[in-house]
Amino acid sequence: MKQVPMTVYGADKLNKELVYLKSTRRPEIITAIADARAHGDLKENAEYHAAREQQSFCEGRIKEIETKLSHAAVIDITKVTPTGGVIFGVTVTVRNVDADKTLVYRIVGDDEADFKQNLISVSSPIARGLMSKKINDEVIIATPGGEVTYQILKVEHL
Template sequence: MVKTPLTVNGAAMLRAELHRLKTVERPSVIAAIAEARSHGDLSENAEYDAAKERQGFVEGRIAEVDSKLSTAEIIDPTLLDAEGRCVFGATVDLEDLSSGGRVLYQIVGEDEADLKAGKISISSPIARALIGKYVGDVAEVQAPGGVREYEIIDIRYI
């Protein structure tokens, strides 16, 4: 079985979503189906069809989140001893060598990636280029506009 890396925060987000789906969404959909059934003929009942479609989505998402949590390898970045290397969970301060701009990214699992929040997926090109590097190293990233170079300014495990 393939383990999927998740940070502690990412696992907590998935657990919260699963709880919401099971305790709020599922009962809401069941009530909507019951309400639509009370209207009579189901063959031309758009409310019933929409509620059944929503139920399929909710049940599918519950199964998906359950599966992700069961195969998750939860990693706490604060407990890492990576000896200064860039690894999963690390927060990396980078300088773009062409523009001089600085960015701060945390390398996280695919489900918790959010570029606006500075969280990049472990499978993204920039994260793959950073893994294994140390402070002072330059990572070359193949971007749509060509190769971009980033110097690693700092690596933290927070």
């Protein structure tokens, strides 16, 4: 499987979730299953079935996170020499020329993307259109609502 780009922050966030699931959540679920078993008949024991479902979800999430981290190419943007252009991990300020609206995006890995927090995936149309462009460049990006013209105002390596 190919390497997937991920920021240091994204990798740290996944590692923290993994530690929580393994050291806290998993033991809680095991205790809940043991307590439910103590109530007797497992066929009609709703607590037991709910705990087993939680266990299944937890183990699946642990496996998913471990897979993501094993295929991650963690990129520390603070150690990359600034080129003045848009690259993975930068925070870019753009102006939507058509709507005269200024937007700030951080280009992150697919698993870190959260449009509500202005974290856009490196594989999104906006990020792909901005890649390698420099300050004051204008970029036309095809969106579901039609083509949008953006002007790059600022590129920050945070």
